[in-house]
Amino acid sequence: MSDTDTSELSPLEFLRWGWRQLTSMRTALSLLLLLAVVAIPGSLLPQRGVDARAVEAYLNDNPKIGPILDKLGMFSVYTSPWFSGVYLLLMISLVGCILPRSRVYYRALKARPPKAPKNLTRFPASIEFVTTSSPEEAMSAARRALGRARVDVVERDGSHELSAESGYLREAGNLVFHISIVVVLVGVAMTALFGYRGAAIVAEGDRFSNVLTQYDEFGSGALFDRDKLPPFSFNLDNFSATYQVDGPQRGAPLSFEATGTVSDGVDGADKDFSIRVNHPMKVGGASVFLVGQGYAPVIKVTNPNGDVVFDEPVPFLPADPSYTSNGVVKVAEAEPEQLGFQGFFLPTFIQGNDGATRSAFPAPYAPIIGLFVWHGDLGLDKGIPQSVYVLDKSNMTQYMDDKDPKKGYRVSLQPGESQTLPDGHTIEFVSLKQFARFQIASVPGVEIPLIGIVLGLIGLIGSLSIKPRRTWVRARRENDSRTVVQVAVLDRVPRVDLPADLDRFIQRMQEPLQLSEEGDV
């Protein structure tokens, strides 16, 4: 595009100029490259939408640069204004590109192949030969060799001229592909607006009901009504996990399965279910996926009078492949001060040479929990929602070891064991349960982008494999026994192997013709 001097343009002309710039091929290309580049930071920095906890950890570790990056939207790149900006510009450019091209294509479909240029031999892929057959015979031979192309034949100034065009579907495929990109993006936006997705941790024996309070994480589109979650519930009866027990891959997970009963609707009948990785359960218009698992030791805390103040399975989140897990126990009903525990769980503990314990295997062959203890105010009634996996220690004091006041007081329990704390409470590791982490998602209308992209793929294959080609043949009777035939071919996309294609075409065309002794000219 020439550099138009924009200072002389009226506002309307300026708009038109801007629009032409935006929808030019060069801009499309730059926007594509820009889109690829602005997508990069999201893969290198933790993202809120993917792993909110990792973002918090990053902010803690990088107090200087973290907040700046946060301001720039670096932790939610794919919803940031600048990413959306590039994406929107590309969409506009795309639509602005598709509309005029569709119009041009529609006209081209109705048009006849362009007339033969005067001098065919000027084309890089052209040939001239002499035959004793008549021009009419040459024309029909060419027509046959052209196959399904659109062909016009005219007679002008004593010479027969043939113009042919083929490969119309290429542009159709290209348009279908570009339109389908729009369909996919609009479809994805729709599913995001009307859908919801959440995650919940459920321990064996517990029941999950599809209401907001039961989710650990929940997100939904702007047009989804959070009060209209479809009513369903399920009971996790059993979670089973198997691991490779020997060989070099010892400890590698083999299978995970969650089983129980599910009821659809407010008072639907209970039905058995089984959910495995890659095999979700469908209920109430949503799908329930098994996306994680771990251990939930059942912990019981008794006060000095013998009353039970806490008794439930506590999920410990796994931190490595052998399920070294971290967790927090909050005993709000302990008196006079609340109690908080923080520590680890190991399914199969072994003592290393250095005296430290670690987990040797993911299955629970020798489970143990190790906890430090705090007393004070858990901060639960400040009205700020708290994560169940984090202990707010700001108003709590740690119990320290009697012998070595530098070290924290430790609770170390195997199943069935209990320990009495300095304040007289007793903590017991009653039994071990497993928990499953489920992702529950509803993506209404997901078929639209899927169909869109499949159509797009078909269009793309057409657009990349079909050759748009023009062929011209001119035959002129020179005298009674001699017809000079000129042939030229032109591809709309430049190719170096066009001459070879021309040779093949000429061979097909010459088959029924009688070539003159003179052969090619």
Add this chain to the structure above:
Amino acid sequence: MTLEQLGRLSNYSVASATVVLALAFLAYAAQWSLARNVAMTKVLAGGEDVSLEESEVKADRSDAAGGIGFSLTVLAEVILIIGVVTRGLSAERVPWGNMYEFGIIAIAVALAAYLLLVKMWDIDWVGALVTLFAMVVLGSTMLFVYVPPGPLVPALDSYWLVIHVVAAIVAGSAFLVGATASVLYLVKARAERLTPEDQRTGFLWKMPTSGAIDQVAYRVHAFAFPIWTFAALIAGPIWAQAAWGRYWGWDAKEVWAFITWVFYAAYLHARATAGWRGKAAAILALVAFGTFMFNYIGVNLFVGGLHSYAK
């Protein structure tokens, strides 16, 4: 044979294939260097200080070295296929469940693509680069990411693994051939610009013209791009939905698959954009291939995310 023996046979096969590839590379390198003083047409050389016979002998030797390189590549491919198959047998599943296995099977497919294209379009001029690359990738997968054969992690245990990964590997192999052609296009186009007619001796001038190389690059990319579209944007999301409950989650691997896709789309656009045709387009193709390799190496090793079981 026991599973352990099969596993060992697989390891020996992959190691031997690497060695044979090294020999193939040497042969191809000899093909290049022996052609150093050979002119494009033998007649041309007659007038220069290299005598006609000497030049002809050299050209013959160069061709022979190329032939040896090709045969060795066939041999390496056969051995490597044995390695891949025995790996699958010893793990009792499809042999593409972790980064090591992706590496060896991708090279097996890339070599197959190369051998096929040599038969179809005489592209043995990319032999040296292809065998060098294959040797380096095989060698480093063995050294750095080897794991003994074992079961699949449950998330991978799906027939979508077969579909998604096969498509990704086929596309990746074609991208490799395309990238190699793009490199040679850049080299040849530069030489065509800078070398006077009478100094055009050597292997470079026995290669097709830069236009023809560009055509090969385009065709291979045009073949690979729809397959990559299918692997990354259709099969991947469907599988992610089954395994993790969402079609697309901007996981590091997904981001880079998308980036690769966008770069190749940009390459195809560049070929149709004035001022970008030729050199700029070829560079874009190489950058796109770089993002593809980064996804395989960098994301697996450094970034992590849901997909990093591939370690």
